[in-house]
Amino acid sequence: MSSIELKNLIKKYGDGFPAVNDVSLDIADGEFMILVGPSGCGKSTLLRMVVGLEDITSGDLLINGKRVNDLAPRDRNLSMVFQNYALYPHLTVFENIAFPLRLAKGQHSDDEITQKVNAASKMLELDEHLQRKPANLSGGQRQRVAMGRAIVRDADAFLFDEPLSNLDAKLRGQMRTEIARMQRRLGVTTIYVTHDQTEAMTLGDRVAVLKKGILQQCASPRELYEQPVNLFVAGFIGSPPMNFLPAEVDGSTLKLPFVDVPVSDELAEKVAGKDLVIVGVRPEYFKDASLGDANKGTEFSAVVDQTEWLGNEQYAYIPFEAHEAVQGKLEELDRELDGEGMRTQLVVNLDARSRLREGEEARLVFDPALMHVFDPNTGECLT
Numbered sequence: 013m014s015s016i017e018l019k020n021l022i023k024k025y026g027d028g029f030p031a032v033n034d035v036s037l038d039i040a041d042g043e044f045m046i047l048v049g050p051s052g053c054g055k056s057t058l059l060r061m062v063v064g065l066e067d068i069t070s071g072d073l074l075i076n077g078k079r080v081n082d083l084a085p086r087d088r089n090l091s092m093v094f095q096n097y098a099l100y101p102h103l104t105v106f107e108n109i110a111f112p113l114r115l116a117k118g119q120h121s122d123d124e125i126t127q128k129v130n131a132a133s134k135m136l137e138l139d140e141h142l143q144r145k146p147a148n149l150s151g152g153q154r155q156r157v158a159m160g161r162a163i164v165r166d167a168d169a170f171l172f173d174e175p176l177s178n179l180d181a182k183l184r185g186q187m188r189t190e191i192a193r194m195q196r197r198l199g200v201t202t203i204y205v206t207h208d209q210t211e212a213m214t215l216g217d218r219v220a221v222l223k224k225g226i227l228q229q230c231a232s233p234r235e236l237y238e239q240p241v242n243l244f245v246a247g248f249i250g251s252p253p254m255n256f257l258p259a260e261v262d263g264s265t266l267k268l269p270f271v272d273v274p275v276s277d278e279l280a281e282k283v284a285g286k287d288l289v290i291v292g293v294r295p296e297y298f299k300d301a302s303l304g305d306a307n308k309g310t311e312f313s314a315v316v317d318q319t320e321w322l323g324n325e326q327y328a329y330i331p332f333e334a335h336e337a338v339q340g341k342l343e344e345l346d347r348e349l350d351g352e353g354m355r356t357q358l359v360v361n362l363d364a365r366s367r368l369r370e371g372e373e374a375r376l377v378f379d380p381a382l383m384h385v386f387d388p389n390t391g392e393c394l395t
C-alpha cells in the first residue's frame with residue numbers, strides 16, 4: 013500500500029506570490045497521477061515538495077497515512093526519475109541499477125544485490141545489456157535503467173519530472189508507451205510532471221491541472237476533456253484547442269457569431285441575467301452538412317478562409333468578429349495559455365472526405381448539446 017495525500021500544501025519562496033497555493037490531492041495506491049500546466053504553474057515545485065527537495069511552507073504531506081513533512085528525502089522511500097536520468101557514465105548497467113543498494117551500506121548482501129538487479133533488469137528487458145555502459149545504450153534503454161534503479165529500491169512511489177522533454181518526438185512517443193506499460197505492470201504509485209498534454213492524457217489515470225500554483229481540476233483525462241470546470245482547463249486540454257465564441261444572451265437563445273442557437277430551459281436558467289457568455293465548441297464537434305451523414309443539430313453557413321487537408325482529416329479556418337466585451341477575458345486567457353487562447357477564427361476539424369474550398373461558403377452543423385458555456389467574468393463553466 014502506498015498512498016500519497018497532499019493536504020492544503022503551500023510553498024512560498026520569500027515574500028512572493030505562492031508558487032504552490034493550497035493544493036490538496038489524494039493519490040491512491042497504484043495510481044498514475046499527472047501534474048500538468050503551463051510554465052511556472054508550480055508543478056515541479058509541488059513534486060519537489062513531495063520528494064523532500066523543497067520545504068513545505070504550510071499544509072501536510074502524508075505517505076501511507078503518515079505525516080512526512082519533516083522527513084529527509086532519503087527517509088521518504090520515494091524514487092525520483094530525472095529528465096537526464098542521472099546515470100553514472102563510468103558504471104555498467106548492472107552497477108547503475110545496483111547503485112542505491114550499494115549506497116545503503118551493509119544492508120544488502122552481494123547475493124541479494126545480484127538477485128534484485130537481475131529481477132529488475134529482466135522485467136525491464138535489460139538483461140542482455142547488463143555489462144554495457146550508458147553511452148552504448150539507446151535513449152529508451154537509458155530511461156529503463158533509471159527506472160531499474162527505482163525498482164530495486166522497492167520505493168513506495170515513482171516520481172517523474174518531465175522525463176521525456178529532452179527526447180525527439182519519435183523516441184518520446186516510444187518512451188511514453190514504455191512508461192505506461194511498466195507502470196501498469198509494476199502497479200507502483202506514480203506522480204509525473206509534464207507540460208505536454210499528450211503525455212498527460214495518455215498516461216494519467218487522473219490529471220491535475222495547475223495554474224499559478226492553484227489546482228484547477230483533477231479528473232480522468234476523459235472528464236477533463238468533456239467536462240472542463242473553467243475556461244482555463246477547457247483551453248489547455250485539447251489540440252487544436254477549443255473554440256471560444258462570444259454569445260449574446262437573448263432569453264432562451266444564444267446569439268453566436270454565425271448562428272442563433274436555441275437552448276434548453278435548464279441552460280436558459282443558468283445564463284439568465286447575463287448579457288453575454290463565452291461558448292466553447294471543440295473543433296471536431298462541427299461536421300460538414302454537405303456530407304449528409306451528420307445533419308443532427310444546428311446548421312449554419314460561413315465562408316472558409318483557409319483549409320488544410322492531412323489525408324485522414326481536414327481543418328477549415330473561418331474568421332469571425334471578436335466581441336469587445338469578452339476581448340479582455342480572452343486576452344487574459346491567451347496570456348495564461350501561452351498564446352493558445354485568444355482567437356478570432358473558428359477552427360473546424362472535419363472528415364477528410366469534405367470538399368471545402370478556400371473562399372467558398374461551407375454548410376456546417378453542430379450539436380448544441382455539446383456546447384460548453386462559460387461565465388465571461390469568472391471563466392467558470394456553467395454547463
Ligand code: ATP
Pocket residue numbers: 025031049050051052053054055056057058207
Ligand atoms: P516549468 O514547466 O517551467 O518547469 P513549473 O510549473 O514546474 O514550470 P515551478 O518550477 O514549480 O514551475 O515554479 C513555480 C513558480 O515558483 C515560478 O513562478 C518560479 O519562478 C518560482 N520558483 C521556483 N523555484 C524558485 C526558487 N528556488 N526561488 C524563487 N522562486 C522560485
